Amino acid sequence: MVSTAERRATYQDVLNAPDDVVAELLGGMLYTHARPAGPHTEAASVLGMDIGGAFHRGRGGPGGWLILDEPELHLGDDVVVPDLAGWRRERLGAVPKTPAISVHPDWVCEVLSPSTALVDRRVKLKLYAREHVSHVWLLDPVVRSLEVYRLDGEGYRAVGTWGDHDVARLEPFEAIELELAALWPGPAADAPDGPG
Numbered sequence: 001m002v003s004t005a006e007r008r009a010t011y012q013d014v015l016n017a018p019d020d021v022v023a024e025l026l027g028g029m030l031y032t033h034a035r036p037a038g039p040h041t042e043a044a045s046v047l048g049m050d051i052g053g054a055f056h057r058g059r060g061g062p063g064g065w066l067i068l069d070e071p072e073l074h075l076g077d078d079v080v081v082p083d084l085a086g087w088r089r090e091r092l093g094a095v096p097k098t099p100a101i102s103v104h105p106d107w108v109c110e111v112l113s114p115s116t117a118l119v120d121r122r123v124k125l126k127l128y129a130r131e132h133v134s135h136v137w138l139l140d141p142v143v144r145s146l147e148v149y150r151l152d153g154e155g156y157r158a159v160g161t162w163g164d165h166d167v168a169r170l171e172p173f174e175a176i177e178l179e180l181a182a183l184w185p186g187p188a189a190d191a192p193d194g195p196g
Contacts, residue, residue: 039185
């Protein structure tokens with residue numbers, strides 16, 4: 001997961017990473033992890049649809065946001081790829097034509113998995129606070145919990161934790177209710193039968 005090289009990693013190391021991993025450059029170290037498993041992808045996708053419809057597109061909600069899945073963010077010397085990120089449109093009106101975005105988001109959501117949870121909590125939260133990201137959500141589809149944090153000075157203050165079948169209005173998206181049960185994995189799909 002973490003580069004063990006003694007030299008500081010560079011963006012070229014991110015570019016050289018295999019296509020089947022997510023590569024991030026955090027504090028001069030290269031972090032790589034496998035593409036997310038099904039429950040992780042499902043939780044991020046459903047949450048992105050719910051928030052994106054209401055806030056990105058303004059369907060059933062107020063609009064006013066730009067919501068993106070897995071954007072590559074260049075924040076100072078760091079390269080980070082949150083699962084979801086959002087910008088108020090007055091700060092970032094349109095997606096840049098470049099592959100990366102250097103404007104810090106107003107909100108990020110990290111979907112926790114066993115291989116990423118420690119980095120998400122210990123490394124990325126500090127980076128997001130340094131960059132003045134107003135809200136961070138940590139979503140765990142296995143534990144079925146969603147933790148909401150608000151920037152308070154130099155760090156984050158926990159707003160609360162929701163889970164299971166909660167229906168909640170969560171900052172900064174209080175204008176809509178989120179049904180958390182929709183984020184959790186359903187029954188496992190059976191593998192399709194092979195050829196005859």
